[in-house]
Amino acid sequence: MVFVAFLAIAxxxxxxxxxxxxxxxxxxxxxxxxxxxxxxxxxxxxxxxxKATGAALVICPGGGYGGRVVEGEGHGIARWLNAHGIAGIVxxxxxxxxxxxxxxxxxxxxxxxVRSHAGEWKLDPRRLGIV
Numbered sequence: 001m002v003f004v005a006f007l008a009i010a011x012x013x014x015x016x017x018x019x020x021x022x023x024x025x026x027x028x029x030x031x032x033x034x035x036x037x038x039x040x041x042x043x044x045x046x047x048x049x050x051k052a053t054g055a056a057l058v059i060c061p062g063g064g065y066g067g068r069v070v071e072g073e074g075h076g077i078a079r080w081l082n083a084h085g086i087a088g089i090v091x092x093x094x095x096x097x098x099x100x101x102x103x104x105x106x107x108x109x110x111x112x113x114v115r116s117h118a119g120e121w122k123l124d125p126r127r128l129g130i131v
Contacts, residue, residue, distance in 0.1 A: 058111060
């Protein structure tokens with residue numbers, strides 16, 4: 001029953017197409033002065049303007065650093081947040097592959113990118129969190 005309610009809220013809140021952009025322009029840093037050519041996308045799910053609270057969460061989908069469950073633990077949560085007036089930004093962070101700096105650098109960059117677009121996306125940069 002709880003799952004059905006969650007699904008109804010998530011599907012019912014699907015509004016405008018989410019915005020998808022690359023976190024790093026061309027190459028992403030590795031944390032040791034080197035970089036790698038890789039695309040790290042974020043998907044911005046904004047709530048309907050009438051519901052928007054100005055709050056936002058950067059969502060780092062789980063997967064135990066062996067993978068990422070992007071739909072269920074990313075976009076599904078973002079849609080649920082949208083139903084409650086909160087923007088959900090899904091970060092498809094790089095997996096560590098032996099370098100713990102990769103995901104940490106991606107998370108830090110995602111927070112900076114969201115803050116830099118706060119005015120455009122009608123978010124309060126002081127009401128930004130991470131999950």
